[in-house]
Amino acid sequence: MVSNDELMHKLAAGFVVETEQDMSEDYHRLLIQTLTITADTELISIFSILDALKYVPTLNRRLTELAIIQDELGHAHIAYRLLKHLGVDVDALIYERDASEFRNPYLMDLKLQNYAELLTLHALLDRAGYVLLGDIFHHTSYGPWKRALTKVDAEEGFHVRNGESGLRLLVKTDEGRAAVQAAVDWMFVMGLDFFGMADHLKKRSLQLDLHLKGETNDQMRQRWMKSTVRFLDSIQIRTPVHWDPEQDAYLYDFPYPCQWDEAERRWRFDQPIEWSQVLSRFKRHGPYRREYVQTLRQGRETYQKLLREGVA
Amino acid sequence: MLREEDVKTALQSVNDPEIPVSVWDLGLVTNFGIEGHRVSVQLTFTALGCSCMDWILDDVKAAVLRVPEVSAVEVEVVWDPPWTTDRMTAKARQQLAAWGIQS
Numbered sequence: 091m092v093s094n095d096e097l098m099h100k101l102a103a104g105f106v107v108e109t110e111q112d113m114s115e116d117y118h119r120l121l122i123q124t125l126t127i128t129a130d131t132e133l134i135s136i137f138s139i140l141d142a143l144k145y146v147p148t149l150n151r152r153l154t155e156l157a158i159i160q161d162e163l164g165h166a167h168i169a170y171r172l173l174k175h176l177g178v179d180v181d182a183l184i185y186e187r188d189a190s191e192f193r194n195p196y197l198m199d200l201k202l203q204n205y206a207e208l209l210t211l212h213a214l215l216d217r218a219g220y221v222l223l224g225d226i227f228h229h230t231s232y233g234p235w236k237r238a239l240t241k242v243d244a245e246e247g248f249h250v251r252n253g254e255s256g257l258r259l260l261v262k263t264d265e266g267r268a269a270v271q272a273a274v275d276w277m278f279v280m281g282l283d284f285f286g287m288a289d290h291l292k293k294r295s296l297q298l299d300l301h302l303k304g305e306t307n308d309q310m311r312q313r314w315m316k317s318t319v320r321f322l323d324s325i326q327i328r329t330p331v332h333w334d335p336e337q338d339a340y341l342y343d344f345p346y347p348c349q350w351d352e353a354e355r356r357w358r359f360d361q362p363i364e365w366s367q368v369l370s371r372f373k374r375h376g377p378y379r380r381e382y383v384q385t386l387r388q389g390r391e392t393y394q395k396l397l398r399e400g401v402a
Numbered sequence: 403m404l405r406e407e408d409v410k411t412a413l414q415s416v417n418d419p420e421i422p423v424s425v426w427d428l429g430l431v432t433n434f435g436i437e438g439h440r441v442s443v444q445l446t447f448t449a450l451g452c453s454c455m456d457w458i459l460d461d462v463k464a465a466v467l468r469v470p471e472v473s474a475v476e477v478e479v480v481w482d483p484p485w486t487t488d489r490m491t492a493k494a495r496q497q498l499a500a501w502g503i504q505s
Contacts, residue, residue, distance in 0.1 A: 148456060150453070150454070150455050150456040150457070151456065151457075153451065153452075153453040153454075153455075154419075154453045154454055154457065156453065157420065157453035157454075237502075240500075240501060240502045241501060241502045241503070244421055244422070244501045245420070247422065248419055248420045248421070251419055252419065252457075255419070255457060255460075
């Protein structure tokens with residue numbers, strides 16, 4: 091391995107990292123951290139979609155959701171495979187790690203309650219994934235990941251389009267429009283949370299210095315808002331933010347971050363909180379995490395049992 | 403006067419939802435005809451279990467209806483000839499290759 095300084099010097103000249111020998115210790119550690127968050131997010135995301143299949147109104151739209159689940163598993167597989175190459179015991183990661191140690195965002199640990207929420211998940215949160223992975227795709231200095239993300243990028247675009255196309259149909263009725271607005275009311279802020287702590291509270295990012303990513307949290311959050319609000323405006327759905335031409339940015343119309351009421355499934359705009367409190371909600375994880383991880387393990391146990399019985 | 407070229411341009415504008423390549427270049431459109439202001443399209447899918455059939459049908463209808471002289475569109479799903487990768491244009495092959503998909 092090399093030192094951070096040595097590596098940064100080479101990266102500045104356009105060096106592409108391919109092997110562990112090319113990395114510094116920090117680079118190796120941060121890459122594993124980012125890949126774990128990505129892999130866990132892709133994997134755990136399938137459970138709320140799977141659970142929400144019962145709300146999908148037509149057989150063909152269910153097939154679309156199944157295709158999305160298949161994509162997400164493929165994306166998880168890519169990230170876990172890269173982790174394996176970096177010396178991580180992926181089997182232990184997926185099947186032995188405590189459920190509390192998975193690194194997926196809080197939203198993935200919830201259950202959706204109707205079709206509007208599922209479509210909003212695709213239109214807003216898959217878009218957040220698209221923004222985050224798009225940044226890595228364009229800026230990462232790690233060659234194997236960059237190459238693997240070409241297909242991931244195309245597929246995440248499909249998930250976003252699925253959400254958009256479904257929502258455009260849903261808002262045509264008053265009832266559908268109300269359900270979409272209700273979904274956006276809580277899921278939009280979940281989308282903001284996806285990008286993590288505000289820049290001014292963060293130390294200088296080693297991830298940026300080591301070219302593991304290219305944009306800061308707030309830059310990505312702004313990019314997500316721009317694209318999300320443009321779409322929601324086009325279907326006349328309200329968002330709690332507005333464009334400020336002077337600051338050349340989207341500004342929040344409520345104190346962000348604020349308290350999340352888990353039982354009521356709504357944001358308490360009257361209760362502003364600190365980012366440290368947001369991070370502790372992330373750490374506590376959501377109400378269905380254990381169930382989802384348990385389902386994953388049960389699947390493997392059942393399959394292995396079947397295999398054993400088949401052989402015997 | 404409704405021209406074949408206008409209908410073709412409309413069909414070329416419809417992308418496959420999964421991978422952004424035109425359904426025309428993918429070879430999904432097997433035939434189309436014009437009768438006055440009515441258009442009929444024969445369309446196939448890459449697989450019987452295609453996960454976006456309704457979505458593609460909706461998009462094709464909407465795109466052809468956007469052509470000013472068109473008053474009605476009928477899309478018929480056909481499975482003969484069967485779709486194979488041979489039906490794709492060179493443009494589709496190039497686009498898919500750029501997404502990391504070779505045929």
